[in-house]
């Protein structure tokens with residue numbers, strides 16, 4: 306495994322594991338980690354998402370409920386996707402455009418995430434939170450009266466995105482069993498960790514990582530596949546993944562905005578190396594049939610000229626995300 310050179314520091318060890326371990330009885334009441342989702346849950350969520358896609362909307366468990374959307378970090382897909390899902394379920398979304406601008410959950414004024422959750426859970430039936438801090442959703446869950454759904458906590462996890470990714474991969478490939486799945490981008494990102502937790506149930510033939518030489522793959526992510534006997538290998542050029550894999554779940558190579566800004570030792574590579582960008586020319590050169598997915602937002606790792614190729618699944622993935630988020634909300638609102 307390549308080691309990080311001195312000028313690109315490794316992110317802290319805390320980012321490589323779950324800092325806050327939810328208690329067992331909390332694990333199913335909230336959605337903090339994809340670790341709490343088992344293979345039956347994945348099937349149930351996908352089935353429910355399909356029924357919403359087919360036109361089911363208001364449900365007895367969700368209609369008339371209130372969902373608080375607390376986004377302390379920027380978001381397009383997750384924020385708007387949850388809002389669209391709330392509306393389609395006949396529920397109401399509350400929150401503000403930029404929690405970090407109005408919240409007093411900071412050191413200066415002293416209001417904590419725990420107090421924020423205690424307050425907001427008295428106005429709502431579920432809380433969806435995104436925050437730059439690892440463990441932020443778990444901290445809120447500790448004081449929330451209502452289910453807390455983690456919409457991304459720093460470098461840690463993004464479990465609803467993982468459900469979306471599995472739903473989209475299944476849609477593209479039919480089944481992931483015995484398939485070769487590549488994971489592009491920075492392998493330390495939160496979408497990768499959550500996706501790995503669910504991908505291990507899908508029995509792929511292999512997982513192919515495509516990191517530039519200066520990124521290590523987190524040991525906990527590798528262990529998830531190793532424990533299930535799923536082979537992991539590295540390629541040093543994305544063309545190998547295009548030629549050899551059934552699907553590529555791309556991700557940005559620059560994730561400088563994912564974690565806590567102050568105090569972060571993450572050094573951005575700024576741009577994707579040429580060897581790791583996907584272009585129509587590379588796809589054509591190897592005759593690639595690999596389906597291309599991406600949780601997005603993308604930077605420069607997939608050329609927009611790929612968007613109209615049959616390989617491109619990433620906007621379909623976005624379309625499907627609304628139905629998966631309806632499935633997630635419906636499950637948690639039904640018990641709140």
Ligand code: CP
Pocket residue numbers: 379380381382383384457463466600601602
């Ligand atoms: N995939 C994802 O989390 O996108 P947003 O940051 O736009 O929510």
